[in-house]
Amino acid sequence: LMMTQYGFDVGENKIQVAEGDSMDFGKHKVIFVFAPMVHWPETMVTFDTTNGVLFSADAFGTFGALDGKLFADEVDFDRDWLDDARRYFTNIVGKYGPHVQAVLEKAGTIDIKILCPLHGPVWRTDLGYLLEKYDLWSRYEPEDKAVMIAYASMYGNTESAAQVLATELCERGITNVVVYDVSTTDVSHLIAEAFRVSHIVLASVTYNLEIYPKMLDFLNQMKSLNLQKRTVGIIENGSWAPQSGELINNFLDEMKLMDVLGGEVSLASSLNDVSYRDLRDLADAIAESINGKTE
Missing domain, CATH: 3.40.50.360 (Flavodoxin domain)
Structure with a gap:
């Protein structure tokens, strides 16, 4: 959808995948998981089964520049990032709480070791902290x-x-x-x-x-x-x-x-x-x- 809206003619240079499809790149094998309305209608996340990396698209992202620190454990997340993570979720994905709950349910079935969102730091430790925040926000429960x-x-x-x-x-x-x-x-x-x-x-x-x-x-x-x-x-x-x-x-x-x-x-x-x-x-x-x- 986005490629066509911005005038990119991908022609035959594309592979269409569906829920549960996989691709093998040799060392790395990935599977695709449908995550509609988080926050685009056609959003999919990609899970690298080799290293346990979830490329989560807009899910688990935040506003703000990284300032050279790539990983969440390299910053004081509560002090420097939590407010923007909350603002990001509530204003961009907040409307779609039930869809986020569906993604969290799927995430619970795979062994995620690293979270790589499109926006904000990469999570390699304490993933439960962020998942719990998303669970609260998507159920509209106050923190x-x-x-x-x-x-x-x-x-x-x-x-x-x-x-x-x-x-x-x-x-x-x-x-x-x-x-x-x-x-x-x-x-x-x-x-x-x-x-x-x-x-x-x-x-x-x-x-x-x-x-x-x-x-x-x-x-x-x-x-x-x-x-x-x-x-x-x-x-x-x-x-x-x-x-x-x-x-x-x-x-x-x-x-x-x-x-x-x-x-x-x-x-x-x-x-x-x-x-x-x-x-x-x-x-x-x-x-x-x-x-x-x-x-």
Whole structure:
């Protein structure tokens, strides 16, 4: 498909292979395994049975240049690569979780010693670490008991409420909290964090009786990439006709297994005594939800 789209006339210089076919090159023998939608429709991975090398195409890849270090065991992967590996998976392959699960099931039947993705470092040790991450991500299970607060603010008041909520959560012992401005953070990073955390708070102003555009973009991407199984809190803001909370709630109803916490916080331009009390109640609900979950 790609060759024809880019105008390459391969003519007769091609060999068509199917699931389970093999080729013998003398010392090396390879077999072909179909991996549709990871992330191209016709994707296949190739397994070298001689050395146990899986050439995994886009699977198990990551964003980022190698900086001379070819192997994952030559870098601090958690520190330097994990965020980009997660961002790569969630934004490129995230929509196709069931297809990834099928690939993982096939991978479990062969003796893989080395993983060679098209993008990112080669894995020759601790393959189970990356396979476990892919298993979590493709089942849409959160990695961490953590809270992501994503806010859309016009004059700083919704941002202030988001920061106050973060403080309230920390005071309740919930310290794995991150706060993002959807207007200044690339949506690919927002998506990666949404896949990582167990709880998401969406705080948005009302804009022309709609959800603020950047927040709506984030929501559309979450839905498009099939994010599910998250607990969500909502904060809305509107000077005279706040609508964003109801609209966000309706949007989440169209997604799978999204548990929306009760007690939506509604601001009339800025925090006051009533909305601050509601914000503390939301912090209580999030803390209780997190503490009630098991690893």
